[in-house]
Amino acid sequence: MLRRSLRSIAFSASRNYVVKSLYSNMAQIIDGKAIAQEIRFQLGKELKQFVEEGAPVPHLTAVIVGDDPASEKYVANKMIACREVGISSETKRLPSSTTQEELLQVIADLNQDPRVNGVLVQLPVPEHINERTICNAVNVDKDVDGFNELNIGRLALDMDGIIPATPLAVKTLLEHQNIETHGRNAVVVGRSKNVSLPMAILLHADGKYATKALDATVTICHRYTPPKELARYCRQADIIVVAVGKPGLITKDMVKPGACVIDVGINRIKDENTGKFKLVGDVDFEEVRQVAGHITPVPGGVGPMTVAMLMQNTLKAAKNQFYDRKSS
Ligand code: NAP
Numbered sequence: 001m002l003r004r005s006l007r008s009i010a011f012s013a014s015r016n017y018v019v020k021s022l023y024s025n026m027a028q029i030i031d032g033k034a035i036a037q038e039i040r041f042q043l044g045k046e047l048k049q050f051v052e053e054g055a056p057v058p059h060l061t062a063v064i065v066g067d068d069p070a071s072e073k074y075v076a077n078k079m080i081a082c083r084e085v086g087i088s089s090e091t092k093r094l095p096s097s098t099t100q101e102e103l104l105q106v107i108a109d110l111n112q113d114p115r116v117n118g119v120l121v122q123l124p125v126p127e128h129i130n131e132r133t134i135c136n137a138v139n140v141d142k143d144v145d146g147f148n149e150l151n152i153g154r155l156a157l158d159m160d161g162i163i164p165a166t167p168l169a170v171k172t173l174l175e176h177q178n179i180e181t182h183g184r185n186a187v188v189v190g191r192s193k194n195v196s197l198p199m200a201i202l203l204h205a206d207g208k209y210a211t212k213a214l215d216a217t218v219t220i221c222h223r224y225t226p227p228k229e230l231a232r233y234c235r236q237a238d239i240i241v242v243a244v245g246k247p248g249l250i251t252k253d254m255v256k257p258g259a260c261v262i263d264v265g266i267n268r269i270k271d272e273n274t275g276k277f278k279l280v281g282d283v284d285f286e287e288v289r290q291v292a293g294h295i296t297p298v299p300g301g302v303g304p305m306t307v308a309m310l311m312q313n314t315l316k317a318a319k320n321q322f323y324d325r326k327s328s
Pocket of ligand 1: 166189191192193194195196222223224225230244246265266302303306
């Protein structure tokens, strides 16, 4: 039912693009913003039902260390999404001078607090703090970012757990657009532990297990993949997921006609015409859309879906905690 209604929303959201693409051979643009909005709406309904069963309103706490404007913006968007879905939320702001021990204490308190269902520490943390130690300190059941080593391990072993929001967003977009992945060639550009590694796992793993992965044949490219080889691998791919942080890295000549191109990258660059700053991805969008079959825009593609998946993870965590408590 949810799948059907999501499909119909996607159809109407992207109808204009489909019509356009029929006439111009342009890629169908995957409207992540519209799909995310529908998912948030469905999650709101699911949350209402959950609370009607007697569960407390799910609660998410975000922790920001320092005053990075991008982190402030990302967390603000997450808080807006929480309000829309009906999740109660709060942001704890700590100064950049916070020591690792102090941050670990804040996390330990949140882990202990029965009112808190989800905890996220906005990355990056200041350099004097070890990111891995922090990610592992968040209780695995409250780890709505899915960065705790236990959640990553569960994902790697096809076990149920919390999947990091960005790769989950990409998977959901592919499924939503009915992009065939089973037995197809996929390239993941980037090998970061929080985005590209879980992405590659979700793309290649066996769809018959708990993570319902996508059964593709996956190649991972990274900093040391020679540019010629990167282009060669990409040209063989039915699906390209790029998460690097380099504008214009993926160009038209690197894309097989009809391929699906998912752009995770977010780069702030100066617009030569207006002199103002704007956000772009890692893909040369205007060029690549002339050959690709599907493409995500930046902004408005993977970004809003990532926030929607964080909401989904928070509701999942709250449900797991509620039913576990009830059964014990
Ligand atoms: P990251 O940790 O900096 O990782 C970037 C990866 O790109 C690294 O694995 C790096 O290789 C690889 N790389 C660097 N230059 C390359 C090249 N020329 N060719 C191929 N690979 C290259 O970044 P991240 O956290 O994965 O994020 C990647 C991008 O996605 C960033 O722009 C970030 O802002 C964006 N992002 C977007 C969302 C969203 O919701 N849309 C969410 C998270 C991140 P090495 O490992 O060798 O360094």
